[in-house]
Amino acid sequence: MNYEGKRILVTGGLGFIGSSIAVRLAAMGAKVLVLDSAIRGCGANARNLAGAEVEIIEDDIANAGNHARVLSGIPVVFNMAGEISHINSMRNPLRDLELNTTAQLRFLLALREVSPGARVIYASTRQVYGVPQFLPITEAHHVNPIDFNGVHKNAAASYHRLFSESGDFDATVLRFTNVYGPRMALNVPEQGVLGHFFRRALLGDPIEIFGDGKQTRDPVYIDDVVDACLRCAAREKLPHIYMNVGGPAAIPLAEMAATVAAAGGCPLRYREFPEGHKSIDIGSYSTDSTRIGETIGWSTNTSFVDGVANTLAYYRAEFEHYLDAPDAARLRP
Numbered sequence: 001m002n003y004e005g006k007r008i009l010v011t012g013g014l015g016f017i018g019s020s021i022a023v024r025l026a027a028m029g030a031k032v033l034v035l036d037s038a039i040r041g042c043g044a045n046a047r048n049l050a051g052a053e054v055e056i057i058e059d060d061i062a063n064a065g066n067h068a069r070v071l072s073g074i075p076v077v078f079n080m081a082g083e084i085s086h087i088n089s090m091r092n093p094l095r096d097l098e099l100n101t102t103a104q105l106r107f108l109l110a111l112r113e114v115s116p117g118a119r120v121i122y123a124s125t126r127q128v129y130g131v132p133q134f135l136p137i138t139e140a141h142h143v144n145p146i147d148f149n150g151v152h153k154n155a156a157a158s159y160h161r162l163f164s165e166s167g168d169f170d171a172t173v174l175r176f177t178n179v180y181g182p183r184m185a186l187n188v189p190e191q192g193v194l195g196h197f198f199r200r201a202l203l204g205d206p207i208e209i210f211g212d213g214k215q216t217r218d219p220v221y222i223d224d225v226v227d228a229c230l231r232c233a234a235r236e237k238l239p240h241i242y243m244n245v246g247g248p249a250a251i252p253l254a255e256m257a258a259t260v261a262a263a264g265g266c267p268l269r270y271r272e273f274p275e276g277h278k279s280i281d282i283g284s285y286s287t288d289s290t291r292i293g294e295t296i297g298w299s300t301n302t303s304f305v306d307g308v309a310n311t312l313a314y315y316r317a318e319f320e321h322y323l324d325a326p327d328a329a330r331l332r333p
């Protein structure tokens, strides 16, 4: 993978996954441009890019056409902008449609004008599969999302497929499972279970498990996700548009919570599913990542235990930048 001197666009580059890609690319000598609207309710955090040599345009990807000169002739795009919250999408479907679908279509139409043929890696989600009919889930599993976020993200993924099939771009859609690690937002509500676990562990508050905690997830550490994205973009015209990116093991939520609680030194608590959560719970999930392994030689390197330790170490040093002021005050010596 030689990204040295290459111009690369990272959308959503102030957020968790986008910034992790941007930081890694900048360290490899790439000329990184970030396009991010820093919209409230998502995980944008200027601290995520601290110390990295990147250019930032703070704007909606829907307005990419206004930045035609700077976006012209970009060979590689990591398209990570999006709203990740399933709960928020149920509360406000039109906002989710705007951010995850309309903005994506506007972005791709503008990009096609100024950077035709670009290699585009799009961040899709396991949520498009809906309730698993078999486990682990392969790309052959039907797409049947059970929340608006999944529907809208799937539409955006289909735009990438269409543009790719028509020769406008060379796109790959990566379907991520739950991603965790340094730079994920801890203080943004409804962004997923692991951010909640890490915040509680840092503060020493009880970690809450909804229901019996027997449903599995296969969390994947951010460094492994960055590897998948960079390896993918370095290869052209892959035989598949869609590829799953899963973690190293399927783990019951109660066990995940216990691992984080043990590393953080905090108690565990069981409770009923809160209002709105049960109807969009997909039950157990685990990924079959064989396709991406065979196609680009990717596999995970980080176990959940190691990833949790790395993540907590990062936030112990950086809590001032990732917790709200009253929470941060609790951690100051």
Ligand SMILES: NC(=O)c1ccc[n+]([C@@H]2O[C@H](COP(=O)([O-])OP(=O)(O)OC[C@H]3O[C@@H](n4cnc5c(N)ncnc54)[C@H](O)[C@@H]3O)[C@@H](O)[C@H]2O)c1
Pocket: 011, 012, 013, 014, 015, 016, 017, 018, 035, 036, 037, 038, 039, 042, 043, 044, 045, 059, 060, 061, 062, 080, 081, 082, 083, 084, 098, 099, 100, 103, 123, 124, 125, 126, 153, 175, 176, 177, 178, 179, 180, 184, 185, 192
């Ligand atoms: N984190 C996960 O576990 C996970 C799992 C599956 C898929 N994904 C996908 O990966 C992508 C990145 O997720 P993340 O965890 O980094 O989220 P995040 O909230 O940390 O970052 C998303 C970033 O996108 C920006 N953004 C959103 N809509 C935008 C728009 N229209 N124009 C410009 N900027 C916009 C936000 O400001 C934010 O900085 C998302 O598309 C998400 O759906 C994430």
